[in-house]
Amino acid sequence: MRRAVSVPAVRVGAVIREHYPRAWQHLHDAQQAKRAMASLWSTLLQGGLVEENVVTYADGSGVISAWLAWPAGTQAELTELFRSCVQELWACLDALVAESVEAFSVLHRPRRPGRPRFFPVADSPDGFRALLAESCMDGTLRSHVAMVEDCQPFQKQDGTEVIDRIRRGLAYLLEWDTALDAGAVMGAWATPVEPQVRTPAPCVVESLQAAAPGALAEEEHVLAHYQLSSYQTGCAVEAQAGTYVDLCFTEGFDPVDGEDTFDGRLALVIEAVTRFAASFAWLSSQVSGSRHVLTAGRADTADTWIEATRSSRYWSAEELAALASSDLGLGRVQGTHTLTLMVSTPSGVYERVIPHATPLRHHDRRGTAAEMAVKDAAATWGLPDFVMAPSVERKGRGVREISDGLLVVGDRGVVVQIKAREGEPGTRERERSWVLKQLTAAGKQVQGTVRRLKGQGVQMVNGRGRSLSIDSPAIDWVGVIILEHPDPPQGLAVPAQDGSTPVIALLRRDWEFLFNQLRSTHAVVGYLHRVGASAPVLGGEPERYYELAAADAEAVPGDLDQSWTQRGGQPRSVPLLPAAPAGSDDDEAHTMVRIMLEDVATSPSGPAEREAWQQVLASLDSLPVGYRTELGRFLLDALDTVTGAEQGTTAWRMRTFVAGPGWDQLGFAACSALTDHTRSAFSAWLQLRHHERGEYSDLAGLRSVGVLLTPRADGYRDWDTTVVAVNGDLKLTDEELHTYQNLFNRPARGAPPEG
Structure with a gap:
């Protein structure tokens, strides 16, 4: 039970x-x-x-009654x-x-x-x-x-x-x-308890019996019966009902005691x-990743990315033109409750509103609540699968905690240390001193944690409650110090950290900004590895992000995967760091990608498969943020297309993404039916696309991951999700290769077309 x-x-x-x-x-x-x-x-x-009313009859009998x-x-x-x-x-x-x-x-x-x-x-x-x-x-x-x-x-x-x-x-x-x-x-319920009757001599009360409890109404209700002896007409009889009268919904009320x-x-x-x-x-x-992080006093995407010409601040055309022509194309407006950045983009100038950090849980001490908020932000806007809870291990006669948590995505990781200001802040100098002291202490903790992680692997539990073996010596680590402070000191220069592991200091607001901006754990971890050090001023991470985003927008596109271009792929150049928050251009499409990732993440897998499944999920999350709108819209349209296929036919829509040499190749498809035949066809398509990369690259270090969506009609859910992953040289036979190429690389009746 x-x-x-x-x-x-x-x-x-x-x-x-x-x-x-x-x-x-x-x-x-x-x-x-x-x-x-x-x-x-x-x-x-x-x-x-x-x-109340008392009535005594000629024979000495009487009643005590009441009404409302x-x-x-x-x-x-x-x-x-x-x-x-x-x-x-x-x-x-x-x-x-x-x-x-x-x-x-x-x-x-x-x-x-x-x-x-x-x-x-x-x-x-x-x-x-x-x-x-x-x-x-x-x-x-x-x-x-x-x-x-x-x-x-x-x-x-x-x-x-x-x-x-x-x-x-x-x-x-x-x-x-x-x-x-x-x-x-509504009515009343009368419960007679101790009714009393008093009479003068020679009249005597022979018996007095309380009535059963019952409902009171506008008609008289008897509360007690009594019998007097030697009663004579006119004899004064005094009585008290001795009854509790309670408010009651009398319909169906039948008390047991x-x-x-x-x-x-x-x-x-x-x-x-x-x-x-x-x-x-x-x-x-x-x-992990529950919705309260998204709704606790925060504006939605539409309120955080606003075209400046539609702003309530009423910027003049001259002001916007001056900003757009400046070296960085970036302005700052510090408000009481928010930071607003003015960002120049090819589409015009936008306001990027960055709210304060989400409110902390009030029923926990500040440090504990800050740790939970940091974890929830990463698990909500990223994926909980990559958020590792702090673990404790024995050291001699004592125990030690391995950081305040880790982010692990593929071969990159982040060691997280959280420092929260308990109590009421003091003077400006005192708070500056507290921050600098915490940064030094946390930096040493990060370096010690990385030394431990480089020594041997660890067993940790991720945000879905799954125990995972982390090959920590093989992971490239950076450290992040997250400060929780109700009123952080302004303009504080962040000192350089000692040690071999890069360490970045962030306000909790900035941590949430990065995850809300990118909505991808892989992207946030990649960003932290890219910057490798703190912004010059505490709280300056949003400005640094947009400086790098502007540089990305002007960068010359890198080399393309030649195997992909030979197959007729269309080159697309998008910045790794988008100026607009993820989802602001098409939230439905971004949500579709998140749903697909959740389908993959929550697919049944045994303990022996968990580490491999983490790698597959990391591959899918590696899709750059700039491509996700296109992918989400493709998946939504593809499902609509194959769902409307004629009965007796099998409809396909397929698309492949590869961000560049060395990146995992990702394939996505929608098919009108899920059968053994269509599963095999999808697997063959992915194997062929993976094999073709070997013409220009060494397959030994390459992975391809494919996701197939097939609509359902039973009402249980909208579609089934099938995942296939292949690594290294697949050793396809000439016969297999010839069959796959005939099926997928030339127009043929019934062949699955690529989008």
């Missing part, structure tokens, strides 16, 4: 709000509605809502407050699902994007399966679905107190929602919803 997640009760609200802000707001509003109900009910009781005298509109007001509370609780649960889909829709592509997402609650297994069949939770984590299923009201009570309480809470919520829809209203009250049930429902929210947040926090 699956179990709900147990979440430590440490600032639960902060954790929920961080990962699920809309769900948290709905939960907060539900609690507000509950408090408003309690306040109004207290006012009504003090204002005489409950009226609702002031005009107050019962409807209470009902609407309760309805609001119930609706907000449902909205909280639904928001957990919706926000999870937003967070992980790239990791788990929705089967039916147009279907609404909601939190399923059913009273039977068949009903629950029917709701899931509507794709209501499609795109969430499997652990989310498992927890929701385990806590359904129809599940048998099995003695696990927390889960049983959640199940009862969901059952109450479902009952209340149904009753409200049927027109039920005196402890079972409406207020207790409502508290139980809110507790159940809160536990769901906390569990969803905890489960989401375990997945």
Whole structure:
């Protein structure tokens, strides 16, 4: 039996709000509605809502009764407050699902994007399966679905107190929602406890019996029965109801004991919803690259790359012309909350808005929160597969941590050290001293870590929770020091670092800028290896990036892979460092590339295949950022084309990318059907393209990777993803080579055409 997640009760609200802000707001509003109900009910009781009556009959028998005298509109007001509370609780649960889909829709592509997402609650297994069949939770984590299923009201009570309480809470919520829809209203519940009757002698109270608890309404309701002896008409009888009168939603309310009250049930429902929210947040926090890094007060791509002529700053034509004609074509506007660079491009002058670093998690100490934010930025805008968590190993009688994390992509790596300013900043000189001291200490840590990594390989866990053997001696390393400071000193010159390993000092804002700008771990790691040292001034990385981007734009294109040009390939020249943020020209196309990479990354692979699979993924991520729009658009159009192929025919679209000599060759294709025949054809095509490189290069050190997309029609997902990788000399026979060339290198009926 699956179990709900147990979440430590440490600032639960902060954790929920961080990962699920809309769900948290709905939960907060539900609690507000509950408090408003309690306040109004207290006012009504003090204002005489409950009226009592005592009647003694001639035979000495009598009753104590009560009824409700609702002031005009107050019962409807209470009902609407309760309805609001119930609706907000449902909205909280639904928001957990919706926000999870937003967070992980790239990791788990929705089967039916147009279907609404909601939190399923059913009273039977068949009903629950029917709701899931509507794709209501499609795109969430499997652990989310498992927890929701385990806590359904129809599940048998099995003695696990927390889960049983959640199940009862969901059952109450479902009952209340149904009753409200049927027109039920709020009322009161009377629980007689100690009714009292007093009479003067010679009259004696022979018996006094409290009535069973029940609902109060505008008609009299008996609370107690009594019997008097020696009663004479006119004898004064005094009585007290001794009854608790509680606000209650009386529809279907049948308490099992005196402890079972409406207020207790409502508290139980809110507790159940809160536990769901906390569990969803905890489960989401375990997945690297969750969406909160993208939405925590940040502008989207459209707001960070703005054509200057459309800017709210109203730049004059003379100012823009002067900037465009300057040596660097780069200007700086420092704002209170953002840095804005004015960037001259062949298409005109643009504003590149660089926000402050994303907010840190409030429920963690600053250093821990900074480490998580650095990791999340790399895993969200890059790929979590290349983000290695800090590992601890024994050294003598103690233990040591291998850096604050690593980035490893192919044969390049980055050693990360994070230094966070705890407490309140002091004077300008004191903060300058703190920064310089941390840079020196972190630099020594980087050099020590690289010496350890060069000594022997390490076992580390990446952002998907997979344990990997890292051949660290074979990797080319640089170090990065990331400073987390609420108000970093301005204009601080960064001293050169000692040691054989290059070290770059960045503000956390600059780290996030690089990943947001390039959206590729391979590209960011390549950039850090390229610069090899800190920018002259702390916080000057964005300006340095754009200086290098301008140089790239003016650079003469390098040599082309001759095997590729001989096959009729079209040469394209794009800068390795684009001026525009990745995705600003066609976010749908860039998202398509990311989805394809996620498909490859999450394909099933055993422990023995993980290191090889990492290399394949690194090859795919090596595609320069400037080509990704073209690739994404090709994949989207190719899928549309092959999906519309005539029945009984096999349609193909193919494209090959190679960035230059020594780079891995990447092939992409879409085919209308996935069969053994089309798999073999795709593999043959990639082998031929790889073999052809050997005419001009030594194949021993070359790799080619191909990705095939084939549409599906079962509604489970949009397409299947097939990956093929080949290395070195494939030793194709003359017969194989002749067959492949006839199929792919000359026009023939039914031959797969290359795009």
